[in-house]
Amino acid sequence: MSESTSLIRRISSLFLVIILVTLVMAIVSLYQAFRVEDLNTRINFAMIGATTLAFSAYLLFQSRRKMRRFTIKIQRVVTTILCQKCGFKTIRDFQRGDYIFKETEECPKCNEKMLIASIYREAKEKES
Amino acid sequence: MLPEINWIVQIVWMIFLVVFMFYGQRIQMWLMVKEVEGSLARLKFMRDEGRKAAISNITDLGKPEGDPTAGVDRFLEYVTLAPQNMDPSGVVWKLEHLLDVRDIRFKDEVKIMAPQADEIQMRNLENTLEAALALNVIYKVIRHFYVLGKKTWSFYIIMQLQMVLPLIMREAEAFASALKAFTYGQPIGDGAGALVAAKLMFGHETKNISQDIVVSKVDIEGRKAYVLKAEGPGGNVGKPGEAIKQIIEENGGKIATIIAIDAALKLEGEKPGEVAGGVGVAIGGPGVEQFKVEETVLKYKIPVNAVVIKEDIGDAVSPMRKEIFDAADPAIERVKRVIMERTKEGDSVIIAGIGNTVGIGQ
Numbered sequence: 001m002s003e004s005t006s007l008i009r010r011i012s013s014l015f016l017v018i019i020l021v022t023l024v025m026a027i028v029s030l031y032q033a034f035r036v037e038d039l040n041t042r043i044n045f046a047m048i049g050a051t052t053l054a055f056s057a058y059l060l061f062q063s064r065r066k067m068r069r070f071t072i073k074i075q076r077v078v079t080t081i082l083c084q085k086c087g088f089k090t091i092r093d094f095q096r097g098d099y100i101f102k103e104t105e106e107c108p109k110c111n112e113k114m115l116i117a118s119i120y121r122e123a124k125e126k127e128s
Numbered sequence: 129m130l131p132e133i134n135w136i137v138q139i140v141w142m143i144f145l146v147v148f149m150f151y152g153q154r155i156q157m158w159l160m161v162k163e164v165e166g167s168l169a170r171l172k173f174m175r176d177e178g179r180k181a182a183i184s185n186i187t188d189l190g191k192p193e194g195d196p197t198a199g200v201d202r203f204l205e206y207v208t209l210a211p212q213n214m215d216p217s218g219v220v221w222k223l224e225h226l227l228d229v230r231d232i233r234f235k236d237e238v239k240i241m242a243p244q245a246d247e248i249q250m251r252n253l254e255n256t257l258e259a260a261l262a263l264n265v266i267y268k269v270i271r272h273f274y275v276l277g278k279k280t281w282s283f284y285i286i287m288q289l290q291m292v293l294p295l296i297m298r299e300a301e302a303f304a305s306a307l308k309a310f311t312y313g314q315p316i317g318d319g320a321g322a323l324v325a326a327k328l329m330f331g332h333e334t335k336n337i338s339q340d341i342v343v344s345k346v347d348i349e350g351r352k353a354y355v356l357k358a359e360g361p362g363g364n365v366g367k368p369g370e371a372i373k374q375i376i377e378e379n380g381g382k383i384a385t386i387i388a389i390d391a392a393l394k395l396e397g398e399k400p401g402e403v404a405g406g407v408g409v410a411i412g413g414p415g416v417e418q419f420k421v422e423e424t425v426l427k428y429k430i431p432v433n434a435v436v437i438k439e440d441i442g443d444a445v446s447p448m449r450k451e452i453f454d455a456a457d458p459a460i461e462r463v464k465r466v467i468m469e470r471t472k473e474g475d476s477v478i479i480a481g482i483g484n485t486v487g488i489g490q
Contacts, residue, residue: 025140048141062159070173072304077314077447096312099361100323101330101489119315119487120453121446 019059026053075121082117083107094119157283160290164274167293168267174304175267178260179204181307185256189249190242199241203257204264206234224416234258248313251362255310255486259445262303266296298442305446310363315487317443317452321389321410324435324459325357325481326490334490338374340366342490348464350473351384356480363486369417373424375478381428384475386421387435387463390482391452394438401451402438403458405466410434411482431470435462448487 030049036042077094081104088109102116148155179200186196208230211222238245238254245253270289277285309316315323329344336359337343343356354375358366368388376383390410394400409425409432411418425432437455463479471477 025144029141052144062162070170072174072177072308074308075305075447077312094312094314099313099487099489100315101326102361118453120448120450122450 015059019056022052022056022059026050026056077119077121079116080118081105081114083110083112083114085112086110088114089117090114153283157281157286160286161274161278164270164277164286164289164293167297168270168274170297171263171267171270171300174300175260175263177304178263178307181311182253182257182260185253185311186242186245189245189253190238191244192241193243196241199237200257200260203234203237203241204261206261220416220419223414227414227416248362251364252310252313252486255363255484256307259303259306259310263300263307266300266303270296302442302445305442309445309447310486313361313363313487315448315453316445316484317439317448318391318445318483319448319485319488320391320437320439320452320455320459321480321482322357322360322485322488323448323453323456323481324389324437324463325355325479326360326485326488327456327460328353328463328479328481329355329357329490338367338370340364341368341371343371343375344490346479348467348477348479351467351471352474352476353467354476354478356478357488357490358483358485360485360488360490363484365413365482365484367417368411368480368482369420372421372478372480376424376428376430379476381430382476383428383430384471384477385431385433385466386425386478386480387433387466388421388480388482389435389437389459389463391439391444392436393444394440398438399451400439400443400449401455403455403462404436404438405462406434406436408432408434410436411480433466433470435459435466 026049028049029045029052033042033045033049036045078091079094079098081090081092082088086107086109088107098116098119100116100119103113104116105114106112107114182200182203183197186192186200190196208226211219211226213219234254234257235250238250238257242250242253270293273285273289276282277289306316308314328346328348329342332344332346332355334342334344337356340359341356342359343354346353346355356368356371356375358364358368372386386409388410390412392404392410392412394402409418409421411421421432424430437452437459439449439452443449443452467477
């Protein structure tokens with residue numbers, strides 16, 4: 001299976017307008033919060049600014065999530081080949097046709113047929 | 129700045145509040161719809177990848193004369209109807225018959241699509257197609273509820289869908305990983321039980337018993353153990369219940385104990401590859417095989433023991449992770465301990481390694 005990717009839809013124009021309007025509101029409100037002298041009005045503007053800024057950031061985050069590229073992770077699978085006689089061991093990437101207990105090439109040390117002893121993938125830490 | 133700006137901001141803010149008061153739920157729903165849309169697009173991508181993988185594998189391995197696309201598309205739309213259970217008596221046998229018919233039909237379809245594939249490749253292709261079919265079904269069901277929710281603009285349909293999606297996505301990701309495992313014939317997590325049986329029967333003579341099941345007679349601590357698993361290395365689960373039943377009948381019910389080893393879903397917080405023991409018939413799937421064993425052991429009053437290897441749904445169908453592979457040896461120790469504690473020398477026991485044996489020989 002190929003590790004192909006696809007790009008899904010871009011941000012809709014309506015979404016963009018909402019984000020822009022809330023962002024402008026946030027900037028204006030925060031600017032006003034710094035300008036006015038009355039403490040109550042200042043707090044009001046600061047709260048309005050912070051809220052609208054958070055909202056526009058949330059909307060932007062939502063739209064960014066949808067722009068991610070899709071992939072299907074290819075996991076590394078390894079095959080361990082073991083000589084039953086002398087214990088010689090080799091580890092290599094999995095190849096099509098490998099299976100556990102399959103007889104493979106001869107052992108470079110004692111010329112006995114070696115055996116696939118294990119096939120597994122190494123899971124990442126966070127996977128558990 | 130002009131003093132009027134204060135009024136403008138105040139008015140805009142008031143409008144903002146009023147809009148949110150009346151349309152807050154709609155905006156929330158709109159955001160949820162967008163989230164579902166994102167997941168649906170990912171499901172579609174996985175479904176398409178599954179379809180592509182199936183087509184390319186059939187073309188590579190089966191060397192069909194024509195384009196297999198139409199055949200694959202037909203396969204992906206395949207439905208299996210559950211038997212009627214208004215009168216539940218005998219429903220297990222009806223279900224078994226349906227599953228047999230489905231199995232034969234799938235095999236025939238794969239044979240037609242990939243005439244040059246050998247027996248092992250054929251089984252792996254069948255499994256690949258089944259994983260692609262599962263992805264197609266998941267995608268279509270989610271799309272159904274998404275479209276229904278948008279059509280009716282029902283907050284509750286969309287909300288339920290959005291709430292359950294993380295779990296469904298995990299399952300879909302697992303099937304997407306399974307595609308590669310089946311394509312290349314790599315062992316999967318579900319084969320943990322089969323791996324344990326394979327390790328026990330390695331080096332012993334095997335013979336076929338019931339559908340796609342092999343059995344070996346192994347001496348374990350002075351007991352005669354019938355060790356069985358699905359015939360590998362092709363993707364296969366066989367009919368272990370039927371095989372166990374047959375061995376019990378052949379021995380006239382004189383079996384001291386049965387030990388079934390299978391992969392089991394772990395709870396969050398448990399480590400993958402943890403081995404646990406217990407009683408009962410550890411055979412997953414639709415339940416037909418478990419039912420057969422339960423019926424037979426009840427007739428002869430045979431104790432049944434279970435050894436399970438814990439893993440999550442993602443691990444079950446994706447290439448076998450190291451922790452699960454490493455769990456095979458502790459599971460064997462557990463099996464031997466059960467034999468030592470529950471049976472005496474000269475007894476006959478059945479050890480059944482359950483699960484898909486893809487990538488595991490014997």
